[in-house]
Amino acid sequence: MDRLVGTYAFCHLAVDFACVSTVLCMVVPMLGDAGPLAAALAIVIYDMFAFALQLPIGAALDGHASGPRAALFSYILIALGIIGTYLPGSFAAFVAVMLVALGNALFHCAGGVDVLAISHGKAAPSGLFISTGALGVFFGAHALSLFGGLLSGVLLALLLVSALQAADLIHPEAHEEKRILTRPKLSKAAAAAAALLALTVALRSFTGMIMAFPWKGEFALALVAICAVVAGKAAGGIIADTIGLGRASIISLGISAPLFLLAHDLPAAGIIATLLFNFTMPITLISLAELLSRNHGLAFGIASFSLAIGAFPTFVGIRPAGGAVLAALSLVSLACLLAGLALARSSSHA
Numbered sequence: 001m002d003r004l005v006g007t008y009a010f011c012h013l014a015v016d017f018a019c020v021s022t023v024l025c026m027v028v029p030m031l032g033d034a035g036p037l038a039a040a041l042a043i044v045i046y047d048m049f050a051f052a053l054q055l056p057i058g059a060a061l062d063g064h065a066s067g068p069r070a071a072l073f074s075y076i077l078i079a080l081g082i083i084g085t086y087l088p089g090s091f092a093a094f095v096a097v098m099l100v101a102l103g104n105a106l107f108h109c110a111g112g113v114d115v116l117a118i119s120h121g122k123a124a125p126s127g128l129f130i131s132t133g134a135l136g137v138f139f140g141a142h143a144l145s146l147f148g149g150l151l152s153g154v155l156l157a158l159l160l161v162s163a164l165q166a167a168d169l170i171h172p173e174a175h176e177e178k179r180i181l182t183r184p185k186l187s188k189a190a191a192a193a194a195a196l197l198a199l200t201v202a203l204r205s206f207t208g209m210i211m212a213f214p215w216k217g218e219f220a221l222a223l224v225a226i227c228a229v230v231a232g233k234a235a236g237g238i239i240a241d242t243i244g245l246g247r248a249s250i251i252s253l254g255i256s257a258p259l260f261l262l263a264h265d266l267p268a269a270g271i272i273a274t275l276l277f278n279f280t281m282p283i284t285l286i287s288l289a290e291l292l293s294r295n296h297g298l299a300f301g302i303a304s305f306s307l308a309i310g311a312f313p314t315f316v317g318i319r320p321a322g323g324a325v326l327a328a329l330s331l332v333s334l335a336c337l338l339a340g341l342a343l344a345r346s347s348s349h350a
Contacts, residue, residue, distance in 0.1 A: 004118060005125045007165050008111040011071065013132035014162040015107045018078055018155045019050065019100045020140030025151060026085040030093045038090060044315050045094070046101045051308035053105035058113065058301025062294075067110030068169040074110060075159045075166070077103030082155050105304075112300035114169075116289045123245070126289075127237025127282030134229040138222075184295045190347035194291050196340030197284050198306040203333040204280060205310025207326060210319050211274070215267045228271045232278025237286070245283050246341055252279035253334035260326035277330065280337060287344055 023046045031038040061070060081099030084092055111129055119125045139146070147154045186194065216222045240248035256276040263270030285303050292299040313319075 004169060005115055005128050007169055008071075008115055008129050009132045011107070011162045011165055012111060012129060013136040014158045015074070015078065015104060016133040016136030017140045017143070018082070018136075018159055019046070019104045020137050021143035021151060021155055022078070022082050022085060022100050023097055024141050025144035026082070027093045027097055030085060031090060034090050042094060042097050046097050047311060048308050048315075049098065049101040050104040050108075051304045051311070053102060054109050054112075054304035055298075055301035057105050058109040058297035058299075058304070059295070060297070061109050061113050062297040067112075067114040068166045070110035071107050071166040072163055074103040074107035075163045077106065079156055079159055082152055085152070108304060109297055109300055112304075113297045116286075116296040116300060119286060119289065121286065121290055123237035123240040123282040123286040125237070126285045127233050127235070130281060130285070131230045131233035134226050134233070138226040184292050184298060186291065187347050189343050190291050193340045193343035193347060194288060194302065196336045196343065197288050197291075198302055200280065200333050200337045200340060201284050201303050201306035202310035203329055203336065204277070204284075205307040206313060207277070207310075207329045207333070209311050209314040210321065211326060212321065213263055213267070213270050215270070221267050221271075224267075225271055225274055228275040229278050232275040233281045235275075236279030237282035239279065240283050240286075245287065246338060248279055249283055249334060249337050249341065252276050252283075253330045253337070257327040257330040257334075260330060261323040263326070264323050273326075280333070284337065284340075287341060291344055291347070 023043060027042050028039045031042060061067065064070075078100050081096040081103065084096035084099060087096075112126070115125050115129045143151055143154075213225075216225060236248060236252065239251070243251075253276075256273040259269045259273035259276070263273050285300070288299040288303055289296050292302075
């Protein structure tokens, strides 16, 4: 289990780094002559499709063999997107965006389905798998300043290393059993629980998108904040497995809410709030996976689609600011999450 989770965690960092680098550092400069609207549209298309496509892809992966082969195909799509940035014209740029978005969605589902399959109700594996993506996104945004003209070569080499890692999981000793495709059958309580958990994910996504603090303009503090996101997602699963999902949720959102009131002026408060706030990611994911125990791909896809739904308002200019807004959203998220967990428990005992 540790090997599978560790491999997918590394590959997750590599994939997000490659995709974000391609869009922000290669496609956006290509679209410079087309104006800022075209560049902004490319970013929105990538963000929305990379997450929203995980719902149909995750559902499609249910019932099939494990994800390494799907992950290998995702690398091919991303590599084609990188190569596509060398073709002239805006159309080629948008094709490149769609290729890397599709590759990103396919990889996440491939890794997510495999990790959930070996989690056995534990939140820690999914937290560790998901956590590394934030680092990939952060450094992907700065990739051009790091690698300059060598960027495309670095990305293709990184994908090759990731492909070798994923291919190693195809060996017989790895998790590779055939899955049986079944239609999800949820009671009313379980369906309501899933809806509340999905709403929690959407609220967390929206909150994360508007979580802008003036001190994040300093690279060192921005990096610390991203490390807090990574640590929060990784630690959240471990803590939830130790003290329970409900208690971990209360600690996460109940403490981060008042800290957000101070986060604008105090970087330490914002960093601690960010770390605690991200505890809930593995909690919601494993809870959805337990509700849809024979449809882990669908469960992962619902969580990812909810992220896209939560991010969408910010793309149309809805960006309320202030610590009070973040605190209120944290408390609303906590109420939804606790209600969802309670309904999930009652449905499992029915």
